[in-house]
Amino acid sequence: MSKIVVLGAGIAGHVAASHLRRKLAKEHEVVVVSPNSNYQWIPSNIWVGIGRMKPRDLIFPLAPLYAKKHIGYKQAKAIGFYPEGDNDEQKPYVLAEYVAGDEKGKQEKVTYDYLINATGPKLNFEGTEGLSPGKNKAHSVCTYTHAQEAWIALEDIIKQMKQGKKVKILIGTGHAKATCQGAAFEYILNVEQELRRHKVRDMAEITWISNEYQLGDFGMDGMLLSYGSNILKSSEMVEMIFEDRGIHWILGAGVNKVEDGVVHYETLDGEYKQKSYDFAMLIPSFSGHGFKAYDKNGGDITNKLFKGFMIVDADYTPKPYEEWTVQDWPETYQNPSYANIFAPGIAFAPPHGISKPRKSKNGTDITPAPPRTGMPSGITAKLVADNIIEMIKNPNHELHHKGSMGNMGAACIASAGFGMTKGSGISITTYPIVPDFKKYPDTHGRKLGKTFGSIGLAGHWLKLALHYAFIYKAKMKPFWWLIPE
Amino acid sequence: MTRRISKYKRFMMMNPIVQFFKFIFLSLKVLVIVAGGHGGTRKA
Ligand SMILES: Cc1cc2nc3c(=O)[nH]c(=O)nc-3n(C[C@H](O)[C@H](O)[C@H](O)COP(=O)(O)OP(=O)(O)OC[C@H]3O[C@@H](n4cnc5c(N)ncnc54)[C@H](O)[C@@H]3O)c2cc1C
Numbered sequence: 001m002s003k004i005v006v007l008g009a010g011i012a013g014h015v016a017a018s019h020l021r022r023k024l025a026k027e028h029e030v031v032v033v034s035p036n037s038n039y040q041w042i043p044s045n046i047w048v049g050i051g052r053m054k055p056r057d058l059i060f061p062l063a064p065l066y067a068k069k070h071i072g073y074k075q076a077k078a079i080g081f082y083p084e085g086d087n088d089e090q091k092p093y094v095l096a097e098y099v100a101g102d103e104k105g106k107q108e109k110v111t112y113d114y115l116i117n118a119t120g121p122k123l124n125f126e127g128t129e130g131l132s133p134g135k136n137k138a139h140s141v142c143t144y145t146h147a148q149e150a151w152i153a154l155e156d157i158i159k160q161m162k163q164g165k166k167v168k169i170l171i172g173t174g175h176a177k178a179t180c181q182g183a184a185f186e187y188i189l190n191v192e193q194e195l196r197r198h199k200v201r202d203m204a205e206i207t208w209i210s211n212e213y214q215l216g217d218f219g220m221d222g223m224l225l226s227y228g229s230n231i232l233k234s235s236e237m238v239e240m241i242f243e244d245r246g247i248h249w250i251l252g253a254g255v256n257k258v259e260d261g262v263v264h265y266e267t268l269d270g271e272y273k274q275k276s277y278d279f280a281m282l283i284p285s286f287s288g289h290g291f292k293a294y295d296k297n298g299g300d301i302t303n304k305l306f307k308g309f310m311i312v313d314a315d316y317t318p319k320p321y322e323e324w325t326v327q328d329w330p331e332t333y334q335n336p337s338y339a340n341i342f343a344p345g346i347a348f349a350p351p352h353g354i355s356k357p358r359k360s361k362n363g364t365d366i367t368p369a370p371p372r373t374g375m376p377s378g379i380t381a382k383l384v385a386d387n388i389i390e391m392i393k394n395p396n397h398e399l400h401h402k403g404s405m406g407n408m409g410a411a412c413i414a415s416a417g418f419g420m421t422k423g424s425g426i427s428i429t430t431y432p433i434v435p436d437f438k439k440y441p442d443t444h445g446r447k448l449g450k451t452f453g454s455i456g457l458a459g460h461w462l463k464l465a466l467h468y469a470f471i472y473k474a475k476m477k478p479f480w481w482l483i484p485e
Numbered sequence: 486m487t488r489r490i491s492k493y494k495r496f497m498m499m500n501p502i503v504q505f506f507k508f509i510f511l512s513l514k515v516l517v518i519v520a521g522g523h524g525g526t527r528k529a
Contacts, residue, residue, distance in 0.1 A: 246486035331525040379523055402525035409518040421501060427511050429518045436526075450518060455490075456498035458507035462515070484519045 001027045002392045005094060005112035007078045009034035009062055011042070011374050012345025012381035013118030015485060018476055019385040021071050028392065031072035033110055035099045037061055039474050040144050043374060044467050046186045048147035049281070050194045051155060052418040055144040058467070060475060069476055074110065075100045078119065081293035081305055082109070083338045092340070114388045117310050117343040118381060121286030124175070130258035131174045131284060137261050138174070138280040141187055150281055154191065157279045161200035167278040170263060172209035174282030176254025179219045179369035181210055184283050185238070186414045191281075192245050193417030193424070201246075208242065208249040209263065209275065209282075211366050213358055215239050215249060219368035221355045223430055224444040226452040234428070237453050241416070241426070250275065252358070254366040255282065270361025286346065286369065301337075310343035311335055314351040321356050326406025326436045328352065332399045333384050342388070344380035346372045354434055374470075375410045376433060378485030379403050406434040409450055413463040416455070425459020428452070 004024075006017045009032050020030045038059040047053035066073040080095035091111040098106045123142050125131050133140040139150035157167055171188040173181060188208055195201040208215075216222055216234030223234040242249060252268035263275050263282070288308040295301045305311060314330040328351040335341040343349075354370040383401035390397045409431035416424040429452055435445020443451075473483040490498070497503050 240489045243487045244489040326526045403523035404526045406526045408523035409521055411515040411518055431518060454511060456507060457504040458511055461508050462511050
């Protein structure tokens, strides 16, 4: 009998736990440790942030589902890793602290045979002075509560515009090394469309602020896309959309401070600038959770497990951009020091960025960090679950299931406005996610045809269809596993 | 605002009938990407 502990019940953790439970006999234990009592379908937070969905439309409580499916659940957060156990506990364990109920504050050694760390990112608001959701008129849509607060503030601004006030709206990244530009991109287009719907578009100046060197970089070094019968750069596609929607942009901006209605940023030219606003949504930088790890005798072995995020089978040798290869990217998400620990989704430490790194004239890194979107998070979680199942059956098994982001495609359906007849979506697929410049030297490292873009109402329908499909799947309703990650 | 998308293109982008077929096409295209699978990069 084996016990598999999954830390986190986000996209990666939930996918791993549900596949393990479905495929493993009941004698094996699957336990999820996660502080949030609800599952949330994060991509739809964008629609909460414009008031077109309520948080209840994208969340559901985990405890009843896990009870029904025989998945153990502890509403707790991991606070320490003991992969060799300690003097009192022979088995490896994670120290977890309960965050709710009668047991709140109580600590427990959660032992395991296999550990899946799917704790995603820490939303590092502290990394930018003055950036905190709802403070200084700057908001976030990274969680459903943040998104709900953003909508309350936006609704108020819309009311003011209706009374004749001209406003400035600023949306983008809130840190020089932030990632998740795609979410901010969706939000700016949705906000723009909502202002048109409310007939106040002419009262707002809307500006995109980003650490990207070019529009459409998305932390993925941009893309060369098939677009209808043309081949377009993603920068050209986004420029077309922004110009068409009257959205201004500031690029190469490393936001370092947020004050009430004013954002301070450094440019790649080394200039320090400010931009005022009445409403902002700025994505914070993502960081590891700052976990510590200890050996059997209590010695600190954090650097065996973590490098900010969790160390996996990537090649972390520092090298210049020109020498980056797809082979640097992990394939199995297994920790090299402890073969029974894995980190799928955002929880693993990437070997380096994807976008070309850039520094300002003052030496500040202003470069998007590499994104790990929902699809790769789900795929990596599933392959980790499959490898663990094989390891349980044969402990000396070589890991067969592999999925490098350099050999994996992703579909990103960016909402560009809500509505069954007036909505819009920008559907982008890329293959591979991490460009392979050796295989595809003439097309910026990606396969044309499998890397394509499309704009229109169908994109909105697709995004909405995915919302319902993935919530159905997450609820583990009949035949849920037929819906791919 | 600078018009960068022609009236015809916009009509095509927002026409529900055209977009219905586009929806089917996009769904299949996404499925093909997913079904295309994934793998390692280190061993050829
Ligand atoms: C606004 C927004 C929109 C997005 N839109 C899209 C989109 O359209 N398409 C797309 O593909 N991707 C999108 N993404 C990205 C996508 O949400 C992420 O790729 C995905 O959520 C990553 O999954 P994860 O499980 O690794 O991390 P998360 O989803 O962040 O899950 C982490 C889990 O770990 C838990 N946790 C945290 N700390 C601890 C701890 N100490 N102990 C135990 N558990 C812990 C958390 O509570 C959570 O349950 C979007 C992201 C944002 C923010």
